[in-house]
Amino acid sequence: MVKIPKVHPRRKSLISRKAIVDATKQGLLADSAMIAHGRGEAFDYLLGEKTSEIAKLSIKESAARLISAKHPVISVNGNTAVLAGKSLIRVAAVIQCPIEINIYYRTEKRMDLLHDYLESQKLEVSKEDNPINWHGDWESAVMAVKILGKEEDGKIEGLEGPRAICSAEGIERADVILVPLEDGDRCEVLVSLGKNVLVVDLNPLSRSAKMATVTIVDEVSRMAELLLQYVIENPSDNTEWNNDLALKESLEIISNYYVNQ
Amino acid sequence: MVKIPKVHPRRKSLISRKAIVDATKQGLLADSAMIAHGRGEAFDYLLGEKTSEIAKLSIKESAARLISAKHPVISVNGNTAVLAGKSLIRVAAVIQCPIEINIYYRTEKRMDLLHDYLESQKLEVSKEDNPINWHGDWESAVMAVKILGKEEDGKIEGLEGPRAICSAEGIERADVILVPLEDGDRCEVLVSLGKNVLVVDLNPLSRSAKMATVTIVDEVSRMAELLLQYVIENPSDNTEWNNDLALKESLEIISNYYVNQ
Numbered sequence: 001m002v003k004i005p006k007v008h009p010r011r012k013s014l015i016s017r018k019a020i021v022d023a024t025k026q027g028l029l030a031d032s033a034m035i036a037h038g039r040g041e042a043f044d045y046l047l048g049e050k051t052s053e054i055a056k057l058s059i060k061e062s063a064a065r066l067i068s069a070k071h072p073v074i075s076v077n078g079n080t081a082v083l084a085g086k087s088l089i090r091v092a093a094v095i096q097c098p099i100e101i102n103i104y105y106r107t108e109k110r111m112d113l114l115h116d117y118l119e120s121q122k123l124e125v126s127k128e129d130n131p132i133n134w135h136g137d138w139e140s141a142v143m144a145v146k147i148l149g150k151e152e153d154g155k156i157e158g159l160e161g162p163r164a165i166c167s168a169e170g171i172e173r174a175d176v177i178l179v180p181l182e183d184g185d186r187c188e189v190l191v192s193l194g195k196n197v198l199v200v201d202l203n204p205l206s207r208s209a210k211m212a213t214v215t216i217v218d219e220v221s222r223m224a225e226l227l228l229q230y231v232i233e234n235p236s237d238n239t240e241w242n243n244d245l246a247l248k249e250s251l252e253i254i255s256n257y258y259v260n261q
Numbered sequence: 262m263v264k265i266p267k268v269h270p271r272r273k274s275l276i277s278r279k280a281i282v283d284a285t286k287q288g289l290l291a292d293s294a295m296i297a298h299g300r301g302e303a304f305d306y307l308l309g310e311k312t313s314e315i316a317k318l319s320i321k322e323s324a325a326r327l328i329s330a331k332h333p334v335i336s337v338n339g340n341t342a343v344l345a346g347k348s349l350i351r352v353a354a355v356i357q358c359p360i361e362i363n364i365y366y367r368t369e370k371r372m373d374l375l376h377d378y379l380e381s382q383k384l385e386v387s388k389e390d391n392p393i394n395w396h397g398d399w400e401s402a403v404m405a406v407k408i409l410g411k412e413e414d415g416k417i418e419g420l421e422g423p424r425a426i427c428s429a430e431g432i433e434r435a436d437v438i439l440v441p442l443e444d445g446d447r448c449e450v451l452v453s454l455g456k457n458v459l460v461v462d463l464n465p466l467s468r469s470a471k472m473a474t475v476t477i478v479d480e481v482s483r484m485a486e487l488l489l490q491y492v493i494e495n496p497s498d499n500t501e502w503n504n505d506l507a508l509k510e511s512l513e514i515i516s517n518y519y520v521n522q
Contacts, residue, residue, distance in 0.1 A: 021293060021296070032278065034293075255516045
C-alpha cells in the first residue's frame with residue numbers, strides 16, 4: 001500500500017485501513033475482518049468521520065457504568081485489538097478491569113496471536129507517561145491488567161458451540177461489559193443474562209446497536225481515546241439513560257448528512 | 262466460512278462476500294479489495310439491498326448509450342470481474358463490445374490471473390442457452406468478445422504512471438465506457454477527454470458518482486443482470502439525462518431509509 005501523505009484529509013482513516021490490512025497478513029484477523037472494516041469505513045464516512053455529541057454522551061455514560069460496576073470487563077475482537085488495543089489497555093488500567101479476547105471465528109492460533117499482540121501492547125503502554133490528570137503508579141496499573149480469553153473456563157448461557165466459550169473471570173461473571181463490534185446474537189444473549197452491555201457500533205440499525213444497554217455509535221479508536229478521558233474524569237451514571245432516543249439522534253445525523261449535500 | 266442457508270434473508274449478499282474472500286485467497290484481488298467490498302455492503306444495506314426506480318432508469322439510459330456508441334467498452338476491475346463477470350460478458354456479447362481489465366494496483370500477475378479468469382468465464386457463458394428474447398448464434402457472439410487489458414498499448418491522456426496505462430483498442434479509443442467501481446481521479450480524466458462515462462457506484466456522494474455522465478447507484482451484480490435485459494430490449498437514449506437530479510433521488514432514498522426506521 002502507498003505511503004499516506006501527512007496532510008491527507010482522510011489520513012486517520014487510511015492509517016486504520018493499513019493497520020487492518022497488515023494485521024490480516026500477520027494472521028491476527030479472520031477472513032472477513034477486512035470486509036467488516038470496510039462496512040465500518042462507510043458508516044463512519046456518513047458520520048463525517050467525527051464523534052457526534054450524542055456519541056460523546058454515550059461514551060460518558062459507558063465510562064460511568066464501567067467505573068461503578070462490580071466486575072467490569074472489556075471484550076475485544078481482532079479488529080478492536082488492532083484499531084484500539086492500546087487505548088483500551090489504558091482504560092482497563094485506569095478502572096482496573098480485565099480485557100477478554102472474544103473472537104467470532106475462534107481458532108487456537110488466532111487466540112494465541114491476539115494474546116501475544118495485546119501483551120506486547122500492554123508492555124509498551126506500561127512504559128508511557130501517566131495519562132493526563134491520572135495520578136498513581138502507571139506501570140503497575142497497566143501491568144496488573146489481565147488479558148483473558150485463552151482459559152476457556154467459562155460459558156455464556158444461552159449460546160451453543162464455540163461462541164458460548166468465554167473466561168469465567170471475565171465475561172461469565174461480569175456485570176458490565178464493553179463490547180465493541182459485537183455480533184447481534186451474542187449481544188442479545190448477554191443482555192438477556194441481565195448484564196449491562198455497552199456496545200460500540202457504527203450502524204445504529206444493527207441488531208447489536210438496538211439490543212445494547214448503551215450503544216456508542218462511533219469509530220472504535222476515536223471512542224477509546226475519549227473513553228480514557230472520561231474514566232479519568234470519573235462521571236456519575238444516569239439511570240435514566242434512554243438508548244432508543246440516543247439511537248434516534250444518531251440516525252438523524254446520518255440522514256441529515258445526505259440531505260445537506 | 263460457514264455454509265449459507267438457502268432461506269437466509271441476506272443470502273445474495275453473503276454469497277457475494279464469500280466470492281470476494283475466495284478470490285482474494287486466489288490472488289485475483291488487491292489487498293484492499295475486501296475493504297472496498299465492505300464499504301459497498303454498507304451502502305447497499307442503506308438502499309435496502311434492492312435496485313431503486315432511479316437506478317433502473319440510469320441502467321436503461323446506460324444501455325441506450327452503450328448501444329448507440331461507436332466504440333463502447335466495458336471496463337472491469339477485480340471486484341467487478343468476481344461479482345459480475347459473467348453478466349457483463351453476456352452484455353458485451355449482445356452489444357458486441359470488448360471488455361477491458363483495468364485495475365488500480367496493477368501487477369502483471371494479477372492482470373494475468375484476471376485475464377484467465379474472464380476467459381474461463383467467457384467459455385462457460387458461451388455454452389449457455391441464448392438469453393431470453395435474444396436471437397442469434399450465442400456461442401459465436403460470446404466468443405467474439407475480446408478480453409483486453411494486457412496489451413498496455415494505449416494511454417489515458419492526463420494521467421501519470423501505471424494508472425495511465427490502457428488498451429488502444431479499448432479505453433483509449435472508446436467514446437462510451439461503462440466503468441463499475443472506478444477511482445475518482447480516473448473518472449474525472451475520462452470525462453475531461455470527452456468520453457461518455459457510465460459509472461456504477463453505491464455511494465452517490467463519491468467523486469466518481471458526481472463526475473460521471475450517468476451514475477448508476479446500485480450493486481454491481483444486480484445492475485449487470487438488469488443491464489443485460491435492457492441491452493436486449495434496445496431502448497433509446499435520452500439526451501436530456503440529468504445526472505445531478507438522479508443522484509439527488511438516490512440520496513433521498515438513503516436518507517429516508519434512516520428516517521423511516
